[in-house]
Amino acid sequence: MSTLNGKVVLITGASGGLGARLALDVAKKGAIPILTARREDQLKAVQEMILQETRITAPYYILDVSNQESVETVFSQILKEHPHIHILVNNAGFGIFEEFAESPWKNIEGMFSTNVLGLMACTRALLPHMLQRGSGHIINIASQAGKISTPKSSVYAATKHAVLGFSNGLRLEVAHKGVDVTTINPGPIATDFFTLADQSGNYVKNVQKMMLKPSHVSEKIVKAMERPVREINLPWWMNVGSTMYQVMPKLIETLGGKSFRQK
Template identity: 55%
Template sequence: MNPNLKDRLVIITGASSGIGEKMAYEVAKSGGHLILLARRKARLAEIAKAIEERYNVRCHYYELDVRHLGNVEQTFQHILNEHDRIDVLVNNAGFGLFRSFEEASLDEMEAMFEVNVYGMMACTKYVLQKMLNQQSGHIINIASQAGKMATPKSSLYAATKHAVLGFTNSLRLEVADRSVFVTAVNPGPIQTEFFDVADTSGQYVQNVQKWMLRAEDVAEKVVRIMLTNKRELNFPWWMETGSIVYRIMPNVFERLAKKAFHKK
């Protein structure tokens, strides 16, 4: 629960499943109103109906594939015309593929950057000016521990999440004195549909199953920090500790963790 969200408007991309869906329910529990964006319109309709009936808040939804920037512009222009203010944007849409760079195709590279980076930036672009004008707002970008600690078979995914972190950190500095908060969320592996695409062999999930985060727990932590000036949210703690050691002693860490890194 987050009392700051009472009667506030929260936009969530990638809201049809996983932590996007779970965050929507957590926002509604706190009395916040919602705009849900994702490719699966029928699924969004089900979630919106359940939220409105259960929590008595408004929950709008729009079909959107953030890969297509023209559609992003059209959707957000409609949202901006329909709503006087936007309090929180959660850039949650994203996907990954766990395979070596040698095996990955240029089409896969393009798609991953279009969704994870360009789509995230475009959504931010269309709400930022409104937040600056209203002198309040919070942009939350779902990045990853992969943006801090790269591993084999995730070169493209790690590159996109490094980009998300770089963008987030720069934007935070740009708007630091203008009452808009910018937060990066860096989780480890989460039990969601993400791995249906990322890990088609099931090998990675099998190797890390006992350490995977619950989507409900991640969503609760993210919603709890909405409309607070939180720089980063990192979990689990042991993985964040590993990423800190990695940045301080990369050569040593890579030698010691080499075997673990290849468990994809």
């Protein structure tokens, strides 16, 4: 029997892509996924899928993580109905690939509001309850982009870099208080993320063969839920490049050449 059996896992951005797949996979382990996202129709569809495949009813809540009032109101309601949230997965986020000089301010502000401040707001709403209980696990979906930035992803990479910085500091703050913090740093995943991020379709066309499957990423996250780790980097070879970049950035930028400009 999985250690997740009977646990409650709250997932933001659970209406599709990685979030929906993760919700299904934890339900298969006997956990109760709580689904949150902005689109009620999509949340209902994910709820029905989980019910059909696992016979587990996954409650859902309409949540806009970029709106602090929404986070406070919805999390308050969730905690009244589910007072013991064992795991929080901060998965909600989006990116838009474009040159910084051409980026409308609403796009820049939107990415930071969702990817960074929204993640912090959700964590802040739940962390005190975990600390009071002396147990819990926060999983933040970051990105390899947070370790090595490339053209047309300067703002998106900045948000994910912020997620990594926040997560690393928070991990140290709660290390001896029973709460684990894990960051997930994937490369490109084959989801509808790119419908908005890569409207030209060029990036997807160039990297399609190396895209990660949501099921593979979800499998790794579920294992981290059962046995917490500091971070997960996918695929391994991309993380090698990110690690080398920290040591010799100029050389890696030179060698990267055209591969960094696939957007």
